[in-house]
Amino acid sequence: MIDTDAALAPFEVDDLDGDVLLDLISDNTDQEWRAERRRLRLAYQLCVTHPAVEADAASWADGIPDLAGYTDTLGGEGTPEVAAFTVELWATAAGVSTWSAKRTLAAALDLHHRLPRTWAAVEELRIPGWKACRVAEDTNRLSLEAATWVDVELARRGTWGLPTIEKTIKTAMAMFHPDLVKNNGLPGRDDWDVTVDHAAGVDGTSRLDAIGDSVDLETFHSLLADEAATMGRLGDTDTLGQRKAKALGVLADRQATADLLGLLGDDSSGAESETGKPVTRRRSYLKTRLYVHMTLADLAVLAGATTDAATGATGASATADGHVAATNLFGTVHLDTLKAWLQGLGTDARVTPVIDTNRDWSVVHHDPPETMREQVVLRDRHCVFPWCTVDARNCDLDHITPFDEHGPPDQTRPENLAPLCRRHHLAKTHGTWRYVRNRDGTYTWTNHTHAWLVTHDGTTSLTDP
Template sequence: MFEIDAALHPYEVCDLGGAVLFDLISDTRDTEFRTDRRKVRLAYQLCVTNPAGPDVDPATWGDGLPGMAGDFDAVLGGEGTPLVAAFVTEDLAAATRKSRESAKQFLANTLDLHHRLPRTHARFEDLELELWKAFRLAEETHDLSLEAARWIDNHLHEGGSYSMAAMARAVKHGIAKFHPDKLEDDNGLPGKDDWDVEVDHDAGAEGTSTLHATGGSLDLAKFEGLVCDEATTLGRLGDTDTLGQRKAKALGVIADRQASLDLLGILDQDPPVHPETGEPVIPRKSYLKARLFVHLSLTDLATMCAASATVPGDLVEGPDSDTEQGEIGVVDTNMFGPATTTLIAGYLKQLGADARLTPVIDTTRQWAIDAHDPPQSMRDQVTERDPHCVHPYCGRSSKTCDLDHIVPYDDTGPPGQTNPENLAPLCRRHHLLKTHGGWRYQRNRDGTYTWTNQHGRTWLVTHTGTVELTQEL
């Protein structure tokens, strides 16, 4: 395995040892420092040559632009930094193969380092400070005033240490001196603004998801007590699972029981109506409202039907029986990712009447309407065909994206302009970029997309990733 040293001399890695090896390791560190410095210099030059102005909107942390769809959010840099033109972040993201959020953070840190932390920037320029430390300080001082940032910058420079502990002390001291009101809110602990309940279906093995809740202490204490009581009851009824497993199972028991209690309160009405809205209510025993899309072949369907007749009601699967018989198929789902047909069949059996099957979505169906807005069935077809925003390197789920007319819709144009071949999912920011930022794209016959920016650089977006075509020509 050959490498090149700082003097451009080739060497064989497996032949190295002793002092020479350590010299080359040091050279690698110096090369990394210089590479990071070049990245920051180029990023700052990008900001300098693309300023915002009276006729140019500034780049912001939000997805929208002033006066347009979406919310106008704070500009990239902290107090005292110049404004940068909108869509510069998208150009940097595509050029560096990073997400838009990463590009925004890189430019924001670069601006703060140059204009708010000049002494830290000087150390970085002199190859005395790692990039990650300089950027860490920029992020921790970003929301402070310019005066506070400069004071922290001077304090660290005079102290001579940029260790994590030294930076933490300096930042805390600066907050106490210039922003004492932030001390309570800036302790790193969650507060009421962070209250939320989230479920992550990608964080566990098949059939396992994670639930994270942040809320009022009393409310969560009461809920924990309810879950523990239900788990204890399950144990007394003969459930031999561990306490932790019974507590997890208790969540579903509580939800289904509450749904039944809610239903009992309206069953004496014919037809049943919601007690507050007066709207008709569909009787159900479960609160499950999610729409699960399963991508399967006829063989998968046959396997799943066979599995549904044999899966136990408690979804306990034997480690060997199904696998050895070759009856397990793997399908792709929108909620759980890859899943076995046995698992999906078990869910259907467990839900029973609460599982409502909808017609198969044919992602190759060719049809059109004359209106601008596509119906839900056409939207489902496009978002299942393209699972994420089709802009280069963007991974935003298509379920939350706009459906863009690739060839812009013309109110006076021909009929049938709204059709799956002329629709593609774009997140709000990249939708705005295509409309106002000088980017254009086309859908290819094989289902891929070719994008071109205002500088003539091109990218090919496929279901498996993005390839920059400009570099391969």
């Protein structure tokens, strides 16, 4: 494997050892620090050359309503304002997400105007840029006075180790913002919530987090532990942790059944509703609509059939090895996992016809009907702005060619609609970005002299560096 050193002299990596290897490791670290310093220099220069005009300032939300706590401008107190959508200029040029771009520009502003001693350490290559960015990010919402104190204190100590940074910032918060450290920063009643994150695991694994009353949560945990212990005595060989996780589903199904049977009474067989129609029992509280994307071959496997390559004969399939399906909520899962879900739900599972994402139709009014919105969401899956990954269900549907109330009747149709998250919808409407939907379903974006191709698999720059 051939590489080059700082002087662009080639060398064979596999031949390195001893002092030469260590020297190149040190040289590589030096190059990384210089690259981080240059990145922050360029970020600040972009901010300087794009000052805000009047009320047109970039913020953590860029004017997006209902985004509590993120209406402040990028830099902290004492930094100059930057023009709206400057963040997108950095994001598209650097090939990073909008959120990453916000953090970089905010750090560059704070280091120059609120943390000059820390920035000087970066300039002199005494600390890496990422540590300086850590200081900037953790002090961004603090007052200018507090940030200055942190900057002076770190410079006085002459060290920017992570424990020192954390301790210094906590001290500043206690001195200048005691309201931020009440309860030692631990969650209180205002933070009570139960959330589920389907992106936190693989193959049908998600994460459940709960913050609530201590007695309630301990009681619930004890109930899960008891259920898990019972499952173990009945022969379940999984670990205690795995059995507690499975007990969540057992308790949910049991409670749903108990609630419904209570409504139907002791003798619930053949029960009818007030309309005279039979009452259908339901075992589950699950209300999620799951969309599954798979090939015809995978569908055949899921249905339990395989085709002999030589004879064309069809027979039973014992496993779904090598076959996976993409879902809208749980990511990519193995077909065996999907089968287990359907079998577990039993009569509670409802299989509905698929939405044809290639259907060509239109309506005369501006707002698309729910079926059309669902078609576009399933087709594109995420915001189609370069490098943006916001889920399409959380996006606006943008008319690629702007809607003209005096125009032709077929303007609102899937081919002229695309999901854009709110900030990128605003960037397209009020900024300089333009895009088209290509015949193959990809998107080409342009801005000044640059262009990008957006596909389901990611973004590619079409402009030579």
